[in-house]
Every structure is written in C-alpha cells, then in structure tokens.
Amino acid sequence: QVQLVESGGGLVQAGGSLRLSCAASGRTSSTYIMGWFRQAPGKEREFVAAISRSGGYTYYADSVKGRFTISRDNAKNTVYLQMNSLKPEDTAVYYCAADSSIIVHTTVTPYDYWGQGTQVTVSS
Numbered sequence: 001q002v003q004l005v006e007s008g009g010g011l012v013q014a015g016g017s018l019r020l021s022c023a024a025s026g027r028t029s030s031t032y033i034m035g036w037f038r039q040a041p042g043k044e045r046e047f048v049a050a051i052s053r054s055g056g057y058t059y060y061a062d063s064v065k066g067r068f069t070i071s072r073d074n075a076k077n078t079v080y081l082q083m084n085s086l087k088p089e090d091t092a093v094y095y096c097a098a099d100s101s102i103i104v105h106t107t108v109t110p111y112d113y114w115g116q117g118t119q120v121t122v123s124s
Contacts, residue, residue: 022096
C-alpha cells in the first residue's frame with residue numbers, strides 16, 4: 001500500500017507556471033506506474049499525464065502535450081508535474097495516482113491509490 005500527498009497548487013495568471021509534487025510513503029513509489037489526473041467543477045476526472053516505473057516512458061493528454069512535463073525521482077519517492085503556459089481551462093483539482101498494473105493506463109479505473117488533490121486556479 002502507498003499513501004500519496006500532493007502539493008504545489010495555487011493561483012496563477014494565464015501564461016504562468018506551477019510545479020506540482022506528489023510524495024509517496026509506505027511502499028516505494030518505484031513499484032507503481034504514476035499518473036496525474038484533474039477534475040474541474042461539474043466535470044469528470046480526466047487523465048493528464050502518466051509515467052512508467054523507470055521514468056523512461058511518459059504519456060500525456062492532448063490538451064496538455066507540449067505544456068506539461070511529468071517526471072519522477074524514485075530515490076525521493078516523488079513524482080512531479082511541471083505545468084507551463086497555463087490556461088484558464090487548466091483550472092481544476094489535480095490528483096496524483098498510483099497503478100500497480102503492468103502497462104500504463106490513461107483512464108481512472110485501473111489506478112489503485114489516490115491522493116487528496118491540490119487546487120490549481122488559473123486566472124485570465
């Protein structure tokens with residue numbers, strides 16, 4: 001089992017940047033594929049990015065490709081989401097998630113563990 005805690009959210013103007021962190025405790029995060037998801041008010045939770053156990057493979061939603069970068073530091077049991085060129089439509093609660101599957105998934109259901117989320121608000 002692993003516990004996940006997100007941090008780094010906040011209020012930023014359009015065009016700005018934020019870096020989210022997800023600290024894992026319990027079982028080491030290198031055991032899991034890690035993902036970032038987000039949920040805006042009144043909308044379903046959606047995939048943002050995912051990274052393989054080694055960090056060698058990354059996957060992105062089309063809406064964030066070229067602007068967001070997911071990375072991980074397994075020595076620190078931490079996953080990051082660098083968000084650049086932020087837009088008002090990026091406003092959401094961002095969640096970190098861990099998946100024990102063999103392959104990377106871009107949907108919510110396969111992920112076994114979730115953090116509490118961190119709010120990101122982008123003003124226009």
